Amino acid sequence: MLAARSSLRTVTKTMTSVAATTSSDPRGLRASSSRGARSGSPRQRLQKLPAVSGSNPSRVNDLLLLLRADTDTDTEDRTGTRPREESNNRHVVFFHGDIQNFQEEMAVQPEGSQWLSWSLEQVALTLGRRFPDHHVWVVRASRMYLHKFSCYLNFVESNMFGAPEHSPYSPDYGAFHHLRALLSHGMERANLPNPLQTQGGADGIPSGFSLTLVGFSKGCVVLNQMAYELAGARADPQLSHFVRCISDLYWLDGGHPGGSETWVTDKQVLKGLASSGVSIHAHVTPYEVCDPMRAWVGREYGHFIKTLEEFGACPSKKLHFEDEPPSIENHFRVIQEF
Numbered sequence: 001m002l003a004a005r006s007s008l009r010t011v012t013k014t015m016t017s018v019a020a021t022t023s024s025d026p027r028g029l030r031a032s033s034s035r036g037a038r039s040g041s042p043r044q045r046l047q048k049l050p051a052v053s054g055s056n057p058s059r060v061n062d063l064l065l066l067l068r069a070d071t072d073t074d075t076e077d078r079t080g081t082r083p084r085e086e087s088n089n090r091h092v093v094f095f096h097g098d099i100q101n102f103q104e105e106m107a108v109q110p111e112g113s114q115w116l117s118w119s120l121e122q123v124a125l126t127l128g129r130r131f132p133d134h135h136v137w138v139v140r141a142s143r144m145y146l147h148k149f150s151c152y153l154n155f156v157e158s159n160m161f162g163a164p165e166h167s168p169y170s171p172d173y174g175a176f177h178h179l180r181a182l183l184s185h186g187m188e189r190a191n192l193p194n195p196l197q198t199q200g201g202a203d204g205i206p207s208g209f210s211l212t213l214v215g216f217s218k219g220c221v222v223l224n225q226m227a228y229e230l231a232g233a234r235a236d237p238q239l240s241h242f243v244r245c246i247s248d249l250y251w252l253d254g255g256h257p258g259g260s261e262t263w264v265t266d267k268q269v270l271k272g273l274a275s276s277g278v279s280i281h282a283h284v285t286p287y288e289v290c291d292p293m294r295a296w297v298g299r300e301y302g303h304f305i306k307t308l309e310e311f312g313a314c315p316s317k318k319l320h321f322e323d324e325p326p327s328i329e330n331h332f333r334v335i336q337e338f
Helices: 008-021 112-118 120-130 175-189 217-235 267-274 292-310 328-337
Strands: 046-053 060-066 089-095 135-139 143-145 149-151 209-216 246-252 279-284 316-319
Touching: 046 120, 046 175, 060 120, 060 175, 089 120, 089 175, 089 217, 112 120, 112 328, 120 135, 120 328, 135 175, 149 217, 175 217, 209 217, 217 246, 217 267, 267 292, 279 292, 279 328
Parallel strands: 089 135, 089 209, 209 246, 246 279, 279 316
Antiparallel strands: 046 060, 060 135, 143 149
């Protein structure tokens, strides 16, 4: 990740350097704040859903929802009831990296104000163009240490800088449990028709429901944790139907401040991932996988791809900006290019 290094001193120095050398024009970005979901423009269909509860009331995340263009949460059918069940119930969930936040918060931070073009609102709009027939959910990390280090504590045990400590599946706790409850409560809060239920087998899954999960940089730790949980979750009758609705997993230039496990390397975990039937995508840039100061990242990425292929998976992979010098700007740009 752009802020992830081995010590606070090094990380802070790196982030300060980034802010001093790169800028983007913030004019007009504040106008794209959430102004309700009933207007016709994509920008105005953004809904900010603060403090949505997940697997238990104490675990909350702020959500940002970009409604699919043909969705009207207030329309009733001619019988006066809620809208008919939609066959197109597809969703993209995005987990962001360091520095990224709601734009009003980024705008008042020295580092963040330089990167407003990659705010959560702007990323939601970018993903809306990439997946026009999906609802787009952006999950804000539950903690932003020093306003820039994303910590996904509700999904995976992590230190203050967001470096994870991965664990196997638990029937009572974990990333899949939290994601399901978070989406269910988020759909209810947004008044979406035919919402996902927080519990249950096949009966709790709405018709046509599917999930595409996208992790960028630090956000990839959530996908890594899900890989560790996958075999156990698929064997749990209360969660297996939900997990089987995941069609695609996108790793976008994964990185975090730990000294290992930037990419999943455990063979048994990768064997389960390869046999799951989920489409696996890995998009990287030289910023992460060609950094000589963190050479393990590139090695782990290679191991991740090679092992999946050995187990019969066919992950799609691409090294973006291969002929350009490594840069944080290109690190972010992978969100647009994947």
